[in-house]
Amino acid sequence: MLKSLNTQILVAAVLGIAFGWLLSLSPQSDWSGNSLYVLSLLSSFFIGLLKMLLIPLIFSSIVVGVANLQAVGNFGKAWKITLLCFFTTTTCALLLGLLCAHVFQPGVGLDISLFKDAMDAHHTPDTLSPSAFFTNFLQNTLINPFKAMAENNVLAVVIFALLLGAIIVSGRGKFQQVHDLFQQVFDMMMQLVKWVMVIAPLGIFALMAKLIATEDFAVLGSLAKFAAVVTGTTIFHGVVVLPLLLWIFGRVSPLRFFRVARPALITAFATSSSSATMPLSMQCAQNLGVRPQIVGFVVPLGAQLNMDGTALYEAAAALFIANLMGLELSITQQFIVCLTAMLASLGAPGIPSAGMVTMIMVLQSVGLPAEAIAILLPIDRILDTVRTVVNVQGDIMISAVVQHHIGDDDSSLQAPT
Numbered sequence: 001m002l003k004s005l006n007t008q009i010l011v012a013a014v015l016g017i018a019f020g021w022l023l024s025l026s027p028q029s030d031w032s033g034n035s036l037y038v039l040s041l042l043s044s045f046f047i048g049l050l051k052m053l054l055i056p057l058i059f060s061s062i063v064v065g066v067a068n069l070q071a072v073g074n075f076g077k078a079w080k081i082t083l084l085c086f087f088t089t090t091t092c093a094l095l096l097g098l099l100c101a102h103v104f105q106p107g108v109g110l111d112i113s114l115f116k117d118a119m120d121a122h123h124t125p126d127t128l129s130p131s132a133f134f135t136n137f138l139q140n141t142l143i144n145p146f147k148a149m150a151e152n153n154v155l156a157v158v159i160f161a162l163l164l165g166a167i168i169v170s171g172r173g174k175f176q177q178v179h180d181l182f183q184q185v186f187d188m189m190m191q192l193v194k195w196v197m198v199i200a201p202l203g204i205f206a207l208m209a210k211l212i213a214t215e216d217f218a219v220l221g222s223l224a225k226f227a228a229v230v231t232g233t234t235i236f237h238g239v240v241v242l243p244l245l246l247w248i249f250g251r252v253s254p255l256r257f258f259r260v261a262r263p264a265l266i267t268a269f270a271t272s273s274s275s276a277t278m279p280l281s282m283q284c285a286q287n288l289g290v291r292p293q294i295v296g297f298v299v300p301l302g303a304q305l306n307m308d309g310t311a312l313y314e315a316a317a318a319l320f321i322a323n324l325m326g327l328e329l330s331i332t333q334q335f336i337v338c339l340t341a342m343l344a345s346l347g348a349p350g351i352p353s354a355g356m357v358t359m360i361m362v363l364q365s366v367g368l369p370a371e372a373i374a375i376l377l378p379i380d381r382i383l384d385t386v387r388t389v390v391n392v393q394g395d396i397m398i399s400a401v402v403q404h405h406i407g408d409d410d411s412s413l414q415a416p417t
Contacts, residue, residue, distance in 0.1 A: 012201035013208050013378035017220070020212025027213070036213060039206040046203025047371050049196045053189060054360055054370075055149050059161045060186035062343065065304060066165025067179045081405050082298050085398040086306045089245065093237055093390075094338045097312035098319065100233040106226035107323030154361050155336070158343045207374030226320045227379045231386050233316065234309050238390040242308070242397050250401040252288065260287045261396050268392040272384045274303045277392050285396045290403040298402055302395030309387025314341040314362045321363060321372045333366040340365040 023032045141156045148156035164182075168175045243254035258265075264280040271277060278299060285295045318337045322329045329337070340362050360370040 008201040009204050009377060010381060012205040016205040016208030017212050017378075019205070020209035023209065023213035032213070036210060039210045039213075042206035043203060043210055043371070043374070046196075046199060046206070047373075049199075050360055050373075051152075051370055053192055053196065054154070054364075055152065055157055056185070057189040057193065058154065058358070058361055059149070059157050060182050060189055062158060062161035063165045063168070063182045064179070064186045066162055067168040067182065068301075068304065078294065078297060078402055078406055081402050082301065082398060083305075085249075085401055086302065089242065089308050089394050089398070090306065090311050090342055091338075092241055092245075093308035093312040094315045094341060096233055096237055096241065097230070097314075097316040098334060098338070100229055101316040101319035104225070104229045105323060106229050107222050107320045152364065154365050155340065158340070162343070204374065204377050207371065208378065211374055222324065223375060223379060226316075227383060230313055230316050230383055234312055234383075234386050234390055237308060237312060238393050242390070242393055246397045246400060250397070250404045252400050252404075257288065257397065257400070260284055261393065264392055264396060265389050268389045269385050272381070272388045274307075274388055274391050274395070277388075278303055281392055281396055285399040288396070288400050288403075290399045294403050294406065295399055298399040299395045302398060303391075306394050306398065307387075307391045308394045309390035310358075311341045312390075313383060313387050314359055317359065317376055318362050318366065318368060321368050321375070322366075324372070324375065325368065327368075329366060336365050337362060 019035075023035055026032050140153065141159045143153070143156050145157065145160040147153075148160065168179050243257060246252050246257060247254060261284045264277055264284045267280050268274065268277045274281075281303075282295045282299050285299060286292060290298075315337055318341075319329060319334070359373055359376065363372060364370060
């Protein structure tokens with residue numbers, strides 16, 4: 001029995017490719033036509049369920065993620081340095097992902113017609129001047145939140161969720177019941193995601209079979225190139241960028257860091273879960289000389305908010321999908337991709353199934369079809385191991401940077417009087 005969901009998805013993807021190839025051998029037959037019809041129904045059902053969960057999951061997760069910052073309000077200088085580090089490393093990861101996607105251009109030269117209908121229904125302005133872009137951005141994000149939810153306006157929903165979360169934080173416990181309500185809504189959404197994931201292998205089988213039957217195998221070669229580019233870029237971020245930042249701002253030798261953090265990094269690679277690795281991450285951070293108070297604050301918060309590897313992957317994936325569609329994203333659209341990928345990490349739990357929904361959020365923010373995740377899912381499990389290592393590495397690294405800048409200053413770790 002294949003008990004692991006990741007294994008089931010991988011097997012389903014392989015079987016889908018094989019079945020799609022069989023259908024492509026006799027594209028004009030009644031059997032092929034009927035099979036494609038059934039595959040379309042199955043894939044539409046699966047994607048429809050994911051789209052249904054997108055807005056409530058993103059909304060509740062961001063409200064809860066920001067609201068949880070009320071617990072860090074008592075940490076003075078520590079939380080400001082921590083959030084600045086989160087923003088800095090995530091921005092570096094996003095820019096690196098976009099840069100490498102532009103340099104290596106995976107997907108360029110192919111024109112996938114499978115998702116043209118979904119693209120035709122969306123109209124995104126792509127030639128705006130900077131001033132016109134920001135005017136358009138404000139007009140389309142600061143709107144009635146219920147209208148935004150009904151129209152699947154992801155960015156407007158995210159902005160409203162951020163504001164609600166900030167209100168809960170500013171209340172300093174006054175809105176605890178509201179916080180608890182959103183936490184319960186978020187837990188319910190995650191339970192629904194788990195239920196949907198039960199049929200994920202069937203949905204992936206249908207999507208892959210339909211893709212291979214209606215396109216050609218060149219898309220698989222392009223997918224392999226994309227996987228190699230993202231893996232190499234993520235490793236570069238973890239081996240070069242993060243250690244360099246740690247050495248400059250934390251005065252910790254990269255060799256010493258990797259020697260001490262090795263148990264947590266290996267565990268992250270094996271489990272693909274930053275949450276499951278957290279106890280080891282905290283222990284490794286303390287072995288680096290970081291005080292327990294700082295470790296207990298930075299690492300759990302980082303597991304929720306700091307996801308460099310995920311942000312890099314989602315930004316590069318958006319460009320890859322656009323290349324496959326034969327589209328060229330404008331600078332403004334790439335900015336939206338970066339912004340959405342950064343916001344998608346707020347409150348997102350460290351489980352693979354939730355990442356599937358946030359990937360849809362990033363794609364839809366610039367009008368790319370949600371169905372395109374079918375192309376990414378067969379390699380997602382492999383890429384997830386590498387990006388989880390970088391996510392965990394960033395949490396441990398930032399705790400060392402915070403320790404360096406705070407030192408033994410207890411006032412930064414105490415509640416104000």
